[in-house]
Amino acid sequence: MDFLTALWMGKAIWVWCLFFGVVLGLLVFDLGFLNRKDHDIGVRESLGLSAFYIILALCFGGWVWFEFGPQAGKEYLTGFLIEKTLALDNIFVISMIFSFFSIPRKYQHRVLVWGILGVIILRGIMIAVGAALVARFEWVLLIFAVFLVGTGVKMLFAKEKNPDLADNVLLKWLRNHLPVTNTLHGHKFFVRLPDPDNPKKKKRFVTPLFLALILVEFADVIFAVDSIPAIFAITKDPYIVYTSNIFAILGLRALYFALAAIIHRFHYLKYSLAVVLIFIGGKVLAADIMGIDKIPAVISLSVTVLLLASGIVYSLWKSRGEQGKGSLS
Numbered sequence: 001m002d003f004l005t006a007l008w009m010g011k012a013i014w015v016w017c018l019f020f021g022v023v024l025g026l027l028v029f030d031l032g033f034l035n036r037k038d039h040d041i042g043v044r045e046s047l048g049l050s051a052f053y054i055i056l057a058l059c060f061g062g063w064v065w066f067e068f069g070p071q072a073g074k075e076y077l078t079g080f081l082i083e084k085t086l087a088l089d090n091i092f093v094i095s096m097i098f099s100f101f102s103i104p105r106k107y108q109h110r111v112l113v114w115g116i117l118g119v120i121i122l123r124g125i126m127i128a129v130g131a132a133l134v135a136r137f138e139w140v141l142l143i144f145a146v147f148l149v150g151t152g153v154k155m156l157f158a159k160e161k162n163p164d165l166a167d168n169v170l171l172k173w174l175r176n177h178l179p180v181t182n183t184l185h186g187h188k189f190f191v192r193l194p195d196p197d198n199p200k201k202k203k204r205f206v207t208p209l210f211l212a213l214i215l216v217e218f219a220d221v222i223f224a225v226d227s228i229p230a231i232f233a234i235t236k237d238p239y240i241v242y243t244s245n246i247f248a249i250l251g252l253r254a255l256y257f258a259l260a261a262i263i264h265r266f267h268y269l270k271y272s273l274a275v276v277l278i279f280i281g282g283k284v285l286a287a288d289i290m291g292i293d294k295i296p297a298v299i300s301l302s303v304t305v306l307l308l309a310s311g312i313v314y315s316l317w318k319s320r321g322e323q324g325k326g327s328l329s
Contacts, residue, residue, distance in 0.1 A: 019243055040105045043258045050251055050258065079245070082304060086273065087249060091259050094219065095260040103212055107186075130238075141232065148277045149285070151226055189207060191205050269315050276307050
């Protein structure tokens with residue numbers, strides 16, 4: 001029992017075990033029960049599953065509020081909202097990856113769920129490093145703040161362009177260093193096939209489904225460069241940062257099948273998100289450089305909700321009547 005009450009990254013180990021137990025249970029339930037057999041996930045199922053994850057995330061936030069106080073609860077909710085919104089761009093990239101590899105809908109969920117395992121590990125490493133830097137060098141928060149303001153300004157004025165996956169450096173490296181099959185082999189990431197150099201022997205190959213998984217993970221790392229500094233600018237608590245990140249990603253992956261075909265309708269959301277990043281970075285700079293009192297968590301949460309809601313409503317209003325573009329493959 002002493003082990004469970006020992007502190008790790010500012011929280012008792014039992015608190016971390018509770019979170020990991022919930023996530024592990026969700027993954028087992030998802031892969032072992034809901035999606036034991038490959039099938040097309042429709043909009044209704046996607047919305048239902050997403051609603052389940054959102055309710056679960058909010059319940060967890062309620063527990064954080066009760067266990068650690070209102071301040072922690074508000075910081076969790078703010079981080080959850082920001083991560084959820086930042087990850088919307090990730091949906092567009094994931095959809096593009098699936099289209100490039102011609103991944104059928106019935107195999108896409110398998111990539112997304114297994115990708116969560118990579119997210120849990122990679123985000124954990126990035127957040128642990130960030131927490132260690134912030135704890136030892138407080139001025140790192142100023143760097144985060146400047147980065148957020150710069151990112152927000154760039155989002156406001158940057159021109160949109162669709163990346164060409166055929167020229168992706170990582171994909172070229174993977175194809176040059178791994179034996180890759182020309183076609184999919186069901187939902188398998190790896191297969192054993194006759195070796196072209198020695199047909200009497202079999203060789204392990206990776207399938208295009210595995211390449212899609214790697215690119216999805218890489219895209220998440222890129223997006224984490226924005227989201228993790230944003231949440232550290234809200235709270236220094238690694239537990240709040242990590243749990244809000246993971247719950248937001250879990251729910252958004254579930255919502256993917258409902259959003260991917262209409263993501264273009266949220267065009268103006270990026271502008272409100274840009275203002276949110278500037279606001280978050282600006283309040284840190286104002287508090288540390290100008291000596292202005294720290295903005296209460298309830299105000300930060302209220303401003304974040306107002307800005308994001310405005311972006312969603314305005315986007316949907318401007319794009320009313322538009323038909324979905326593209327497909328989910």
